[in-house]
Amino acid sequence: MSGPAVGERLPAVMVGPIGLADIAAYAAAAGDDNPLHRDPEIARRAGFAAIPAPGMLLMAAMSEYVCRWPPAGSLLRLDAKFVGPVFVGDEVLLEARVAARGEGGACILRLTAKARGKLSVVAEAEIRVRSAL
Amino acid sequence: MSTPESGGAGDGRELGRFVVRTAPERIAAFRASIAAIFPAAAPESAAAPVEAAVPPTFPIVWLAEPEVRGALLAALGIDPFAGGAALIHLEQRIAYFAPLEPGRAFEAAVRLSRPAPERATVSVEVRDAEGSIAVRLASEFLLRGAEP
Numbered sequence: 270m271s272g273p274a275v276g277e278r279l280p281a282v283m284v285g286p287i288g289l290a291d292i293a294a295y296a297a298a299a300g301d302d303n304p305l306h307r308d309p310e311i312a313r314r315a316g317f318a319a320i321p322a323p324g325m326l327l328m329a330a331m332s333e334y335v336c337r338w339p340p341a342g343s344l345l346r347l348d349a350k351f352v353g354p355v356f357v358g359d360e361v362l363l364e365a366r367v368a369a370r371g372e373g374g375a376c377i378l379r380l381t382a383k384a385r386g387k388l389s390v391v392a393e394a395e396i397r398v399r400s401a402l
Numbered sequence: 403m404s405t406p407e408s409g410g411a412g413d414g415r416e417l418g419r420f421v422v423r424t425a426p427e428r429i430a431a432f433r434a435s436i437a438a439i440f441p442a443a444a445p446e447s448a449a450a451p452v453e454a455a456v457p458p459t460f461p462i463v464w465l466a467e468p469e470v471r472g473a474l475l476a477a478l479g480i481d482p483f484a485g486g487a488a489l490i491h492l493e494q495r496i497a498y499f500a501p502l503e504p505g506r507a508f509e510a511a512v513r514l515s516r517p518a519p520e521r522a523t524v525s526v527e528v529r530d531a532e533g534s535i536a537v538r539l540a541s542e543f544l545l546r547g548a549e550p
Contacts, residue, residue, distance in 0.1 A: 326435075328494055333436060348495040350492065
């Protein structure tokens with residue numbers, strides 16, 4: 270089987286720092302004006318120490334991270350769990366590795382996003398690799 | 403995390419079927435907002451080409467369409483946008499069955515289930531004009547402040 274090997278790691282990428290303006294721009298573009306992501310009092314009442322970035326903004330960055338990996342062809346599936354907050358001002362480290370190869374050139378990637386050294390998002394992507402097209 | 407029903411339409415009550423679109427201007431704004439934190443996502447980036455012009459997570463914007471959001475919030479009985487329970491996104495699954503092309507209209511069937519009083523699962527099945535499935539979304543939310 271040609272293409273990426275199980276265990277191969279994608280080059281890590283740092284995104285951000287994520288500012289309030291970035292969150293506002295994403296909220297406007299996505300239509301997601303959830304006050305949790307702009308009102309510090311609502312964030313505090315919801316149990317957050319500061320305003321958290323939308324999980325979908327991080328997932329969007331992770332999707333681009335995967336799709337711009339040179340072997341990546343089409344994205345078949347992307348699943349993400351938002352396990353910890355990314356706060357305003359945080360930088361986010363994106364990492365991924367090939368976890369498995371499937372039939373027809375499919376490739377399973379496990380991804381993480383970390384802020385302040387802590388897991389923020391764990392994700393799994395299934396892609397079709399270009400070499401198998 | 404990898405399950406057969408990943409991104410599945412799921413169970414629950416159907417809230418309606420809505421027309422949603424891959425409007426080019428909205429795609430451009432969405433991509434620009436991602437590129438603000440991840441510059442390789444910019445259209446002019448010299449990074450490896452991406453087959454789909456529509457960003458992979460773009461379909462999430464359809465949950466925020468006024469008709470869809472209105473139906474969801476009415477069914478949930480909350481309004482986090484007016485000081486009600488906080489809506490916290492816990493998990494998102496997206497399965498892709500066909501490329502989403504800009505400038506097209508789709509039909510989104512939206513379902514809601516409540517596995518627990520403080521939890522909500524929104525499932526969306528998106529079909530093209532020919533009736534072929536294009537994308538499935540499944541979103542898990544925590545309604546903090548909605549506990550009995």
